[in-house]
Amino acid sequence: MLFNSFEFFFFLPIVFILYWFVVYNNIKLQNILLLIASYVFYGWWDWRFLSLIALSTLMDYTVGFRIHKAIDKQRKRRWLWVSVIFNLGLLGFFKYYNFFIESWIDLFASVGYEFTSTWTLKVILPVGISFYTFQTLSYSIDIYREKLQPTKDFVAFAAFVSFFPQLVAGPIERATNLLPQFLQKRTFTYKAFSYGIKLMIWGFFLKLVVADRAAIYVDAVYNNVENHDGLSFIAATVLFAFQIYGDFAGYSLIAIGTSKLFGFDLMTNFRRPYFAASVSEFWTRWHISLSTWFRDYLYIPLGGNRVAKPRWLFNLFITFLISGLWHGANWTFVAWGALNGFYLILEVLLFKKKRKGVVNVLLTFVLVNFAWVFFRANSIENAMHIISEICTVPGRLYIGSGDDITASLYATLAIAILVLVELKKEYFNTLFSISKHKFELVRMAGYAFLIYIILYFGVFGKSQFIYFQF
Amino acid sequence: MMQKEYTKSFIKLGKFIIIFLIADLVLGVISKQLFFSQETGKYARANHAINKTDAKVLILGSSHAHRHYVPEVIEEELKVSCYNAGAEGQQLLYHAALQKMILKRTKPELLILNIDEDFLYYSKEAYDRLSDLHPYYSDHGDVLQPILGLQSKLVDFKLFFNAYQTNSTIMHVLRYYASPQIDYKGYRPLFGKIKPSVGSIDEKESDNKDKKGEIDQNFVTALHSFITTARDNNIKLVFVTSPTYKPVDHSTNESFTHIKAIAEKEKVPFLDYFNAGQFTSIPELFHDPSHLNDDGARLFTRDLAKQLKKSQN
Numbered sequence: 001m002l003f004n005s006f007e008f009f010f011f012l013p014i015v016f017i018l019y020w021f022v023v024y025n026n027i028k029l030q031n032i033l034l035l036i037a038s039y040v041f042y043g044w045w046d047w048r049f050l051s052l053i054a055l056s057t058l059m060d061y062t063v064g065f066r067i068h069k070a071i072d073k074q075r076k077r078r079w080l081w082v083s084v085i086f087n088l089g090l091l092g093f094f095k096y097y098n099f100f101i102e103s104w105i106d107l108f109a110s111v112g113y114e115f116t117s118t119w120t121l122k123v124i125l126p127v128g129i130s131f132y133t134f135q136t137l138s139y140s141i142d143i144y145r146e147k148l149q150p151t152k153d154f155v156a157f158a159a160f161v162s163f164f165p166q167l168v169a170g171p172i173e174r175a176t177n178l179l180p181q182f183l184q185k186r187t188f189t190y191k192a193f194s195y196g197i198k199l200m201i202w203g204f205f206l207k208l209v210v211a212d213r214a215a216i217y218v219d220a221v222y223n224n225v226e227n228h229d230g231l232s233f234i235a236a237t238v239l240f241a242f243q244i245y246g247d248f249a250g251y252s253l254i255a256i257g258t259s260k261l262f263g264f265d266l267m268t269n270f271r272r273p274y275f276a277a278s279v280s281e282f283w284t285r286w287h288i289s290l291s292t293w294f295r296d297y298l299y300i301p302l303g304g305n306r307v308a309k310p311r312w313l314f315n316l317f318i319t320f321l322i323s324g325l326w327h328g329a330n331w332t333f334v335a336w337g338a339l340n341g342f343y344l345i346l347e348v349l350l351f352k353k354k355r356k357g358v359v360n361v362l363l364t365f366v367l368v369n370f371a372w373v374f375f376r377a378n379s380i381e382n383a384m385h386i387i388s389e390i391c392t393v394p395g396r397l398y399i400g401s402g403d404d405i406t407a408s409l410y411a412t413l414a415i416a417i418l419v420l421v422e423l424k425k426e427y428f429n430t431l432f433s434i435s436k437h438k439f440e441l442v443r444m445a446g447y448a449f450l451i452y453i454i455l456y457f458g459v460f461g462k463s464q465f466i467y468f469q470f
Numbered sequence: 471m472m473q474k475e476y477t478k479s480f481i482k483l484g485k486f487i488i489i490f491l492i493a494d495l496v497l498g499v500i501s502k503q504l505f506f507s508q509e510t511g512k513y514a515r516a517n518h519a520i521n522k523t524d525a526k527v528l529i530l531g532s533s534h535a536h537r538h539y540v541p542e543v544i545e546e547e548l549k550v551s552c553y554n555a556g557a558e559g560q561q562l563l564y565h566a567a568l569q570k571m572i573l574k575r576t577k578p579e580l581l582i583l584n585i586d587e588d589f590l591y592y593s594k595e596a597y598d599r600l601s602d603l604h605p606y607y608s609d610h611g612d613v614l615q616p617i618l619g620l621q622s623k624l625v626d627f628k629l630f631f632n633a634y635q636t637n638s639t640i641m642h643v644l645r646y647y648a649s650p651q652i653d654y655k656g657y658r659p660l661f662g663k664i665k666p667s668v669g670s671i672d673e674k675e676s677d678n679k680d681k682k683g684e685i686d687q688n689f690v691t692a693l694h695s696f697i698t699t700a701r702d703n704n705i706k707l708v709f710v711t712s713p714t715y716k717p718v719d720h721s722t723n724e725s726f727t728h729i730k731a732i733a734e735k736e737k738v739p740f741l742d743y744f745n746a747g748q749f750t751s752i753p754e755l756f757h758d759p760s761h762l763n764d765d766g767a768r769l770f771t772r773d774l775a776k777q778l779k780k781s782q783n
């Protein structure tokens with residue numbers, strides 16, 4: 001089920017009412033309800049893959065106990081490896097198997113050995129697999145590191161793994177933060193309810209108005225690279241920067257807002273990333289739950305920055321390379337990750353002090369956009385073509401044809417609203433705020449107007465969230 | 471304690487919903503006012519066809535109708551008023567809805583439906599573009615509900631909101647206020663001629679090979695409904711296909727042969743201009759491979775009008 005579907009519009013109030021009015025005084029029943037709701041939410045897309053979530057849940061629940069009960073470090077490590085191999089094996093099979101086979105075939109073909117593969121499989125990528133496998137993996141690792149005790153409450157654990165607001169596209173929660181919330185009594189407060197609704201409204205604006213409007217122009221240009229010039233590619237890339245931000249930050253906000261309605265606090269996933277003054281700062285503001293996951297479970301175990309400089313730089317690079325691969329089984333994502341790793345290495349080598357100011361913000365925005373070309377392009381060849389056009393032929397700016405022209409204008413208008421709101425939050429947070437206005441009528445009218453804008457300017461075609469494919 | 475929080479939340483939520491509904495009503499009235507005040511552009515043409523025209527000959531169809539039928543020429547030849555209600559990119563579901571909305575108010579003598587060969591093949595766009603009908607939902611809900619219901623089961627709920635009814639129309643309104651189009655009774659001419667090199671034999675063949683689709687039963691039903699509605703209102707109906715630059719072989723096009731069979735069974739005259747010798751492969755008459763330019767459109771309309779005149783006598 002998609003957040004931007006009308007099914008969700010009915011699903012959410014039903015679960016909410018059952019949760020707070022029918023099973024409100026029993027945590028166990030609330031968790032059972034959340035578990036059932038989460039499986040319905042996921043099964044709406046494809047019920048067959050529920051078995052994978054169930055299997056992953058069962059495996060890490062069992063492994064968690066085994067790690068905890070193991071009498072020595074070696075046995076603990078052995079059980080940890082069971083979890084790592086299982087989760088990464090699941091991910092590897094469904095997400096990367098065909099990619100690696102095809103890449104090997106291409107590699108052999110490039111040196112003259114042509115053969116037809118009979119090894120590739122017709123497998124569908126289960127939605128959200130990258131997210132829930134990382135979440136369950138962190139549970140086992142944290143038990144191994146003795147940061148967390150395994151829970152005996154299987155229902156609570158299963159509900160934690162499959163919690164519907166963040167199941168398919170994050171934020172990737174740590175068991176240390178989310179699991180305890182399933183084990184304690186949740187209380188309903190007006191403050192959380194109201195804040196949750198506000199976050200959801202803003203999330204829907206980001207998704208339906210900013211991202212889906214921008215997508216119309218971006219798709220028109222990036223899916224027909226032969227027919228466009230440098231200027232159009234620049235415009236499409238900048239629009240893509242806002243499309244992916246609106247899409248993913250929008251999803252995260254709806255997820256966080258929905259969780260608040262049920263008395264749960266999820267971690268912040270985006271903090272106005274395009275106001276970062278360096279690429280390293282950008283990564284402390286963009287997809288924070290993934291960046292910190294890689295930091296805690298890959299970068300630091302590799303030695304982080306507490307090693308010799310060459311090794312430190314290697315650690316940075318490899319972390320971003322793997323992060324790129326996590327995003328998708330395509331060389332474009334690997335190139336995107338490598339480019340980000342390269343930016344970070346350059347920053348370590350060239351700058352000793354923390355960078356600040358508008359010029360650095362703009363420079364970072366340009367660098368991040370350059371990397372987005374690889375992220376969005378359909379192939380490495382397309383990305384190289386786009387970059388060469390940007391660098392050599394300004395050409396004509398495509399403004400769309402027919403209704404696409406108005407779509408581009410709506411996207412620009414929506415992005416202007418987004419930038420102004422974020423600019424105010426970033427630099428002038430104490431200034432006038434509709435959401436904090438002393439008169440309730442003003443606050444409510446502000447959000448009512450925002451919903452009107454969503455209904456009036458939004459795209460309602462049940463479009464997928466980009467991060468579902470990761 | 472929790473009880474107090476529930477009560478507070480639901481009272482505030484109630485207030486918020488009321489404020490939103492008031493905002494939707496007020497802003498919706500303004501946006502509808504703007505929408506229906508348009509004088510040029512695609513919505514203005516649809517508004518005119520639905521709410522104003524009393525033309526005796528009405529033309530419906532996609533861009534091929536919109537760009538190929540010159541009302542002025544039909545009026546000259548047949549001596550009756552004519553309006554072109556063709557709409558770019560729209561397909562049978564839209565035309566069936568438009569026909570019903572128009573016929574609620576006026577009864578033309580002749581309806582010409584320009585047939586596209588792929589009209590019966592499933593197309594996602596055909597459903598997506600039905601959103602152009604949303605602004606008429608308040609006044610024509612009875613006609614539109616069954617058709618828009620094919621696009622979404624929750625159509626009544628969605629279109630309850632005024633904001634959704636006029637979704638994404640403001641830029642269009644502003645655009646045509648800023649730069650109005652000249653009105654030719656719904657017809658919009660294309661100028662310039664096609665490059666003779668476009669549409670070689672190879673391209674033609676590969677095009678035909680690629681043309682495969684699945685017949686959508688909703689579109690078949692819409693075509694039957696279109697015929698029945700015209701018959702029930704005693705309106706003469708004619709199906710016409712427009713000339714294309716490249717010669718085309720539609721004998722294996724399931725959609726096209728199905729439409730022809732329906733026309734034959736229902737005794738709807740079918741004037742087939744595909745591969746018409748006086749147009750095919752003449753670059754001076756075409757703007758692109760599937761659209762006539764103004765010269766081509768005038769020549770085509772005159773020929774068609776003469777055919778219609780003949781059939782009247």
